Amino acid sequence: MDFLSNLGSGSQLRRLRKVADQVNLIEEDFQGMSDAELREQTDTFKERLEDGEDLDRLMPEAFATVREAAVRVLNKRHFDVQIMGGAALHWGNIAEMKTGEGKTLVGTLPSYLNALSGDGVHIVTTNDYLAKYQSEQMGRIHHFLGLEVGVILASMSPAERRIAYQADITYGTNNEFGFDYLRDNMALNSEDLVQRGHHFAIVDEVDSILIDEARTPLIISGPAQDTHEWYPVFARMVRSMKRDQHYEVDEKKRTVAISGAGIEVVEDRLGIDNLYESANTPLISYLNNAIKAKELFKRDKDYVVLGDEILIVDEHTGRTLAGRRYNEGLHQALEAKEGVKIKDEYQTLATVTLQNYFRMYDKLAGMTGTAKTEESEFQKIYGLGVIPIPTNMPMIRIDQRDRIYRTEEAKYKAIIEDVVLRHEDGQPVLIGTASVAKSELLSGMLKKEGIPHEVLNAKQHEREAAVVAQAGRKGAVTVSTNMAGRGTDIMLGGNPEFLADLQLRKQGLDPVETPEEYEAQWPDTLKALEEQVEAEHDEVVEAGGLYVIGSERHESRRIDNQLRGRSGRQGDPGESRFYLSLSDDLMRLFRPEVLERALIMLKVPDDVPIDSKSVSNAIESAQKQVESQNFEMRKNVLKYDDVMNRQRHVIYRDRRRVLDGADLSEQLRDRAAEVVAAVVRQHTVGIPEDWDLEMLFNELKTLYPVGLDQEEIEEEIPTQEKLVEMFSDDVCRAYDEREETLGSETMRELERQVLLSVVDRNWREHLYEMDYLREGIGLRAMAQRDPLVEYQREGGDMFIAMREASFEQIIGMLFNLQVNQPEPVSVGVVTDAEGKPEDVLAKAAAVSEGEAKPRRAEPLAKGLGGKREENLTYSAPDESGEATTSRDDGAKKPARKTTTSSSGGGNRAARRKKARRKR
Incomplete structure (x- = not known):
């Protein structure tokens, strides 16, 4: 009920008070029931729902049932203000309840009511301890009433998670719910899926999860190619560089900027002429991270060193965040600073912000003791109203x-x-x-x-x-x-x-x-x-x-x-x-x-x-200034992630259709015709005498077994559109013949695995390219262009290009991939005799067409062949939202040290001076 959020505070509380009065009015009826009769209420409520009653109508009786169960199981009776809080949550609001008012017990009311529909309720906490403890203690009430309760913990296997999600009510942390969503959208088989939808979520400590942690996305990463040699080089270099002379630091914005004097030091130490040449620009990120590690991250405040590990410290709670790492090479820079072993950088495989994850739920609600100061943000971003619930006893602190x-x-x-x-x-x-x-x-x-x-x-x-x-x-x-x-x-x-x-x-x-x-x-x-x-x-x-x-x-x-x-x-x-x-x-x-x-x-x-x-x-002014700045940062993160969110929705929708077993053969036949038509048009521009039909045939032969005769076409010289029609019909014929050869069942499995393989590989490469675009898009403002508009435009173009390239690769692999029957189809990394990866598409095409090579001879990404990725890293915000950055682009390769330059002749100083004039 969104309108509830827009009513005045008095109207809200009167409406909630009415619910509490209704529960009190019928309380004696439930007190007189036996345990078995009280438990039978659950089945009765479910039957009434099936007969057309809605949850609002059931609410007073359901709440009275839970209140009485809590008395019998925990020796706790919900106060009237807790009943009011439960109603506020059921109606999709944030209930602001002071510490000690029993928010955990409040959550049992709307969770029971909404679980009656059978769609599942998620109760979100800030850490595993609370998830486990609350699921056990509050779960005693739900078990008493005949409901199943599950809990998601970081240490659980996929099978255990699947069982927990099948429960009526599932407890877990925001990060675990989000990571399971991402992992489900990396699954290779429907049996690997664990979640069953996003119906209703109750977020405990909602301000911590939806505000403090909202600046940073959840990221699943896999090992990427990287070199560690530069981290210690720059760590040593910046030790001798001086603040305000070689670089500037803005502690408020947590940014650094290298000065002209600093650039000269770097160029002299590395023996290069121009740090900003394209070949050397990857070095800039190493430099910036080394300075940040030196100036902005303090040992025993922002991180601690335990053994040979750098552990991030949560700014708000002081907890170390085991397994969490800063992205963009920053964690490696800290490791170099402290002289511990430098671990691998990782490449983003899947990512989502908490903002966009929680906005997927059909209904969202939250509890906290402190939400009123962020009321505007909750309303604008999540559509959540904040309702202050009165305390049960007067506050005398x-x-x-x-x-x-x-x-x-x-x-x-x-x-x-x-x-x-x-x-x-x-x-x-x-x-x-x-x-x-x-x-x-x-x-x-x-x-x-x-x-x-x-x-x-x-x-x-x-x-x-x-x-x-x-x-x-x-x-x-x-x-x-x-x-x-x-x-x-x-x-x-x-x-x-x-x-x-x-x-x-x-x-x-x-x-x-x-x-x-x-x-x-x-x-x-x-x-x-x-x-x-x-x-x-x-x-x-x-x-x-x-x-x-x-x-x-x-x-x-x-x-x-x-x-x-x-x-x-x-x-x-x-x-x-x-x-x-x-x-x-x-x-x-x-x-x-x-x-x-x-x-x-x-x-x-x-x-x-x-x-x-x-x-x-x-x-007070300083605090308001920081709060305003952080709100702008969160809004900015959301604006850019909304671009990715639309693209992510398309990719994940396509993947889910494949996993659900949809028959995509007709769609793929049409796509095959579109791909071939595009290639034909590309090679038949202008008058027919200028067409290079030999090149056209060679390229099409890398995609599918062409059945048309080149000499006959050269003699006939049809129009471009006629040629498009001929080749479109030909590739459809070839597709049907391919299915007849393999059999329908094998063809469907081949389609499924090829689609997942290509889509996943190109999606992760697209994520990397979008990260790279996002990193430099701010410079567009210098040209009086809106960076967000530019990001939307270029990101959209990149997405369309990625999709087109994916379909071409899919068609080529469907025709050229060798399938050994009756062994199950496996699409992924194929190794040669020396254990080096080969491109299966290129190999198949070369076998069938002699020297012909495909247009895109790329090795398939690791781990896309019938099994999950291994050695993944899960990057998530800590409880302050400060622990990680918004992307992981560690796959950049640094330039090699060099003393040559394209900036001209002369000695190094002269060439550097000339290069700077060009910047």
Whole structure:
């Protein structure tokens, strides 16, 4: 119901309140049912749907069913505000619910209702831990009601994934859902497909997934030809180059630019005359990446070095992202910088942005505690309204004013003094930091003060949920890298549900493997732990609740609000405060001149906090500036990906038709006639006396066994159109004869494998060419042309050309490929006696036509012969959206070092000067 998003906030809430009232009105009816009767409601609802009722009409009863099941299974009853949140999700909106309001439980309502249709519901989380935990705990409700629940984890096989997708409700991460979509569109057989459509998705922490990660696409890559020798060369070179002399750095835009002096250094070191000659331009990317690695990527903040690996650190959560790599050679540049083994570069095989992936769903909804600040973006890009849901209990957390210090040292000293005082009173403290290095710095300072504490950062993320769940216990001090453990509730005195689950698992019980024994033990275990936690809860409340300290402001106000939101859940007391210094990244990057004036005018000692309205305004202004800039970046990514999305839709549609077993013989016969007609027209331009019929026949013979007689045609000299008609009929005859020779079944299998082989090979090459086009398209603005319009035009032309070339290759292979019967047809890399790849089309044509060679004698891409690609790399955004770039064009080959140049004679300096005048 899109109109719901356009109504006023009051109208929205009244509509949702009405649903909650309806559920309350019938609640007693469901309370009086036996377990079996409650479970039978599922079958009743399905029958009513089949009889023509819609989901909206079923909603109150379905929600009442789930509410009662939750009471019986989890000893939890959905609050009225949770019922309202569930209705908002069902109607395709984002429910903004504060931390601690039970968003995970809310998701059980619309997921159950929409699963009744049998089309499947996807519940999307930010990491594997949450997907598994939620599927097990919330799945207990759905299992009780007779529904199947699946979960997609990174370690699962295709067969396990297929089973999980067949379930009524499937949990998983955004990346796993997206990668399965891409893998399905690389499948060679219908049996390899795992997903079954995109009906309804509920995205947990929707702002993190659809906003923070939206700048970066999902990319599946395979090994590409590359040379590693240049990475260490440029890593050594830039060490001696100086910032602002040899190159410039824009930290705000995270870009670098080489200066004239820098170009001279590079050209002298490499012994080349002109870095910008076409033969040398691939070297520029090595240079730029080496500078970026030196200036923009800091060890223990943006990445950590573990053994011989560079691991990316998520900016927001502090987690290391195992298996993730920066694209465009940047990761190799970091490896060269740190002196670890340089691993292979990869070429893009399939890619999609999260924006375009999630827009495929028939219905989309989301939950988060912080969405209102991005309401406009959610509406414009995803068509999602944001509905703030009231809290179940009034919020009484106290958000203190920021304390701003002139130096970072004074800031950290003040934080430690504050923590010591709070710890003495037994108040739990959560400290959010911006990087691994900062968390370890604070940890060291706490150790000196003798304060016991837990540290959560990229190096300890596996235990983060257990630590965060207990961060609300009396006297607990937790240092967390920008809210690692998001999605785990911090409850004052401890989290009894988490402790109960942990205790039962220690006893060997599991909600999936041993559901009956687990459910039997759950009530007593939970009750005992609730009693244990309750006494401590009261003590923590008396001490003031959870105290959250932010050690610096994030560039997004929303991330700051997420940190604050860990405190003050469900009416509990709490407090938050940010400590800042004028050397923090945000202040340093965007500090207005007013801050400089304030420093001079205030004349306060370093250990005295600055209380200045102008400083606070500058911080807010800086955050708004970055948010606006990031929004523009995401819109820009989407505009360009929309071009690729239309092309991707055509390719994936064609592939799916092949996999689904569609009979394409008539279409291929028509395409064969079109290909032949194009070749005939190409060679019959002008008057007949100028036609080179011998060349025409030779070229057509590389495509199919020509049945026409060249001498007869030369004597008859028909018109061009008559000649087109003759050859079109001839290739159709040959096609029918080919099928008669092979048999219809073998011909269909040959068509299927050839189509998939050629389409996949040319599509990945097209992706590379589109990457290359995208990389340089910005320069068109210098010629007063719109880069996006140029990208659309040239990309469209390239796509049409690729499609035409594909059909020509397909026709040639269908006629020339040797098929050994009854062995299954295999299309792919064929090797000679020395193990070198040969082009099967060229080989077949040469055998049948002597010296004839096909027009495109290209070796087939690796891995297209009846099996999946191997050694793939999966590149995806981290939870901040900063971990990867938008493309992977590592297949570029660098130029060789050379001392010759086409720029003219004379000594090197003279030639270089002359070349620069030509640029």
